[in-house]
Amino acid sequence: MNLLPIFAAAAALPALAAASSKLPIIETTGGRVLGAESPFRENVTVYKGIPFAAPPTGKNRWTPPKSATPWSDVLNATSFSPSCAQSSGSASVLASGKSLTSEDCLYLNIWTPTYKTKAEIAEANLPVFLWIYGGRFVGGSGDVITYDGTGLASKDIIVVTINYRLGPFGYLAHPELSAVSGHNSSGNYGILDQQFALRWVVDNIAQFGGNSSQITVGGQSAGSASALDVMWSPLVNGLAQGVIAESGARGPHDPVTGSAATSYRTKCAAERQGVRFLKTMNVTSIDELRNVSMEALLEYDSLDDTTFANTQFENLTSGAFMEPPMWRPNIDGYVLRHTYGQALRLNAHADIPILTGNNKDESGAETDPGLTLESFRTLYGGMFGDEFKDEFFKLYPASNTSEANQMSNELFRDLSRVGTWNWAVDWKNGGAKSDVYSYYFDHYPAEDKSEGAYHGSELWYTFNNIPYADYSSANWTQKDIEVEYHMSNYWANFIRTGNPNEGSEAGVNLPYFPPTVEEKKKCMWLGNSWGNGPLSATEARIEFIKRWEATLQEW
Secondary structure (H helix, E strand, O other), X not given: OOOHHHOOOHHHOOOOOOOOOOOOOEEOOOOEEEOEEOOOOOOEEEEEEEEXXXXXXXXXXXXXXXXXXXXXXXXXXXXXXXXXXXXXXOHHHHHXXXXXXXXXXXXXXXXXXXXXXXXXXXXXXXXXXXXXXXXXXXXXXXXXXHHOOHHHHOOOOEEEEEOOOOHHHHXXXXXXXXXXXXXXOOOOHHHHHHHHHHHHHHHXXXXXXXXXXXXXXXXXXXXXXXXXXXXXXXXXXXXXXXXXXXXXXXXXXXXXXXXXHHOOEEHHHHHHHHHHHHHHOOOOOHHHHOOOOHHHHHOOOOOEOOOOOOOOOOOOOOHHHOOOEOOOOEEOOOOOOOOHHHHHHHOOOOOOOEEEEEEOOOOOOOOOOOOOHHHHHHHHHHHHHHHHHHHHHHHOOOOOHXXXXXXXXXXXXXXXXXXXXXXXXXXXXXXXXXXXXXXXXXXOOOOOHHHOOOXXXXXXXXXXXXXXXXXXXXXXXXXXXXXXXXXXXXXXXXXXXXXXXXXXXXXXXXXXXOOXXXXXXXXXXXXXXXXXXXXXXXXXXXHHHHHHHHOOOOO
């Protein structure tokens, strides 16, 4: 899976404008800040590197975030903070060319329409989009140019991007940490950072023209799982009014839910791994580990778990079922109280609108799977076993290499669409009143068609960032601009109202985006066409996937 296209090179960007004395100085709970005009569009202001929490360093390693120390002078908010500590080989670091990562990283960035007076700010009351980056919980940054908020701010949306702790800094659990926590839990520090940032936004966003009662939390990949955690976690219930989860929610029995960043650990498993980690680092206590250097800890920031050990997925070569990252959230009974399946059955989650979906060439599907007819039969014979393999080969028949690759892709695309549809049905059947809007994105970005509609490719369009989001390419076409128009307006509408069909600016006409319902086995197709499309080519395939997944464990 190629994540690098998500992290467009920031190094090629023009120098940002200095803070402008013509802009109003903003009063926050931590101190005064002054922003600068965005270099990408007129009438948009950006505030960079605002501290929302104290540095989680020294004795604050592996503790919940604390309030930042207030500052007395005006903060010229014109430079992004360092990314949170991560390997120099992480996708965001490689693509941006940055070398500056730090444990002192809990900062956020805000994009707003440009206001001339504080009276204009007070009257604005605009909807807010808080964005959580992806990167398998071991990489990523709030300053990735793909997430630049200028394009949505030009649509009168306040955009906030944040940093949160990653790898062992964000997700180390240990009995010693649980014992002193006050609630017998540990290991979800990255999630707590996200929640602390959300509370900061609730407390301060009105000073930037935002409506604290209309906040949508969004994210992609690990950020998608994190955005959904805002809905799952009781600690922030009521603070967000909607969730956008891109490459998002899948049913509890869907093996992709147990893979990648959608997975989670039990508290016991996370603590056991923490005990092993201290032994690996040759220390005997958390206090000793707090004295280990950032660089030494980063040698172990990309460990993988063994979720699929002793299952039919253990030896599969497909990237759909890669092992999840070791450093990820855990069901600790405090931040997260229930597994996904339990939460759906108990209706134990915030009842807020959800926009979620998948891309054509991710989660096992890709433009060139590289299978032969023999490897196709071996791969899927093992995956479906004696009970299901004959039915699979009947529903997804292949007699040559070309058909083998085609059928492999059709399977994984069906799994994506059916998996999200299943989740939406369970959500509604559990008692939720709010709607789920599920989508399937199939457009190949002009900047790199070889990867297809890859993991994260929708972001160019949803953030309304063409063409400035990628200075390395001049290949964008009129079709890309059309896709951007539709996608960014659906997203903006959802942020405004919780419904992608409502709240459009004057003159914006969009095809109807229906909510997902059990009675219609469809989802919204976005990109090359616009409308409610099938989950699969045949009803028999849908029923096959449902019956097969019902035999699998809950992940």
